[in-house]
Amino acid sequence: MERKGKIGLLPKLIIAIIAGILIGKFTPEQVVRLLATFNGLFGNFLGFSIPLIIIGFVAPGIGDLGKNAGKILGLTVAIAYGSTVLAGSLAYFADSAVFPHILSVGAMVSESAAHGNPEEALLAPFFIVEMPAIMGVMTALLIAFTLGIGMAAIDGGKLNEVMHEFQSIIEKLISVVIIPLLPLHICGIFANMTYGGEVQTIMSVFIKVYAVIIALHFTMLIVQYLIACSAAGKNPFKAIKNMIPAYFTAIGTQSSAATIPVTLQQTKENGVDEDVADFVVPLCATIHLSGSTITLTSCAIAVMMLHGMDVSFAAMLPFVMMLGVCMVAAPGVPGGAVMAALGVLESMLHFSPTMLSLMIALYLAQDSFGTACNVTGDGAIAILVNKLTGKNARIPDTSGQPVGAGD
Template sequence: MKHRLGLLPRILIAIVLGIVCGLFFPDWLARAFVTFNGLFGNFLSFIIPLIIVALITPAIAELGRGAGKWLGITAAIAYGSTIFAGLLALAVGLTVFPMILTPGSLPMSVDNPEDALLGPYFTVEMPPVFGVMTALLLSFVIGVGLTLLPTNALQRGFVELRQIVEWVISTILIPLLPLYIFGIFLNMTVAGQVFSIIVTFIGVIALVFALTVVLLLIQYGVAGLIARVNPLRALATMLPAYATALGTSSSAATIPVTLRQAIKAGVSEPVAAFTVPLCATIHLAGSTVKITSFALAIMVLAGVPIDLGLMVGFVMMLGITMVAAPGVPGGAIMTAAALLSSMLGFTEPQVGLMIATYIAIDSFGTATNVTGDGAIALVVDRLSRGRVGMPATDAAISQSGRVANEG
């Protein structure tokens, strides 16, 4: 059987090739790749609102059906955990980044990035059908409305639209992503920026990894208090799921291991069978830590004034978009790109740098996500003890089936 190179190795190869080629490529050749990046970036801007509508609308509709109260409770706990993760990253970043990062040291983030970077030969405007905030509001209104309709006809239409958009992501955006990353690092190398950026982000990555460890300790500390179990023992029991996710970078592939270890940690089988597949879709705390931290780091490096209210709002919206992250490699950051551009005003090179850095440590975010699912299972199991058993809802099963490599 022919082995196919995964997304992470392709991204890493693209980064290395971009740096190496940037040392000797003439400007006219480098501009050819910059032109491709401009076209790809414009198409990404066009498709992002459609991604939001196609993914969030059916996700909300599916979460509103099935297990009723317990589905809502589990979703609320997962969302709360995700928001807490983002706020934790925000608080630590606001405290630490100004001390370890040099504001204004990211030349590609200035108001006129073409002053530092090469420009494309030409551009093709690809205006989106509607704006990002319109897409979000439309998704919420229609998604909630679908939960009230007695028929599933319209929901099936949005499910099919989701399949089309996921096809676009998996067959167009993701395969071309390494070439896009290559162009970004090629341009940064030609402009003489790349080495300072890489050195800077090594420290940020180390801090993000430490944050994911702290997050898991907090999650299991709270779960231990509520479920009345030893938190460190429960966390140790879930480590095989963490290790499996490190190797697979896939929540879906890790579900059997997560399920087995959650039961070993003391979660009843009905609760584990309900919460683990559902949380594999809606609980992306580790991914939220990464996105929030990297976004804040880029803003500090760019010398952009940090608006605390805006950043909190960004984290709240990010928690919602993470629920709809598509089941493809890098799906979470592709979905979050809409918020990075619309709420934080990120430029195309900044979004590209976010994507490259995020995917570089993709498996650690996924591992944090699935390990945290065990903590939520412990809490839900304690809350449901003595009550009606958990049903394995169609919503949980259908959504878990489309989750993969989103970490």
């Protein structure tokens, strides 16, 4: 949670977007190229960091889940993952039906057709410093899966401790270096797009995409509570009403972890057994990201359509399924989900550095609403798990399990 008197990330991003548009419109080319040079350096460093982020978050996340045993853990993980995949699938079908009518498909390609490449309309940096990643994204994913499953299988305490220290280093890298520099990066992106004549297309996209995303958030919450409350014999709309304090708290904190006390209190008001709530809510704060998945899927589809790329369910379903894994134990900082998703966007959907930057801007500008959807959905999962396991279910010990914001 932000300290009083300190500007939050969202206001900084808004200021950066406005400043970037003004710089691109009213300043000399050299100023825009200077920002483009910073963007080149920052983008290359981000590319270098992506495999480290994947290993740092996915491996210990899988290892921690595997260390705990019991019916309630497996059931909660399965329901949370299923909810995440359902959310992404819902977003795909809704976006595919709506976006072609509200977005100019291929707009960023047609505007730059004279250049032969949509990214050639942007100014080049003064110089480039190559920062090759230590390994490819898929290699990082395979290593993360191997280490995570291996730690769970052999109960590797020492390796688990090393991986958690590595995770802490990567969290510091994101919270101290990447997140503070993001506003300047976004400013440079919008300055360059304004100079290249593309910013009007992007700005017209923002509000339309956000309207669809928020509508999908509410739709997903209704679906989650209809399923959970039908099984538990409860009134879904009363249960949703009880979770409203958690929803608005998450909008303010932008963190599932920081909202846990309120989510717990409101979940118990919905009649969930205290032991079940105390286990399910903190766990889901790490592994259940239905709102974030809706946002990432919708933003990805919007960016792909603007660039004239093919958007098919065959391509998007594996992307959504991989998202559900990669965002496990995402860092406890605002925007952690999109940082964890960058590698999947690059490797599976073939996003360029400029497209990744657009994804970061689109995602972070509404991060709090995705978080609010995540935590409110956690309450529905708790109701369903409570019904399916009963009060006598064995609750695993999660005292050693980290809880990230996952947003």
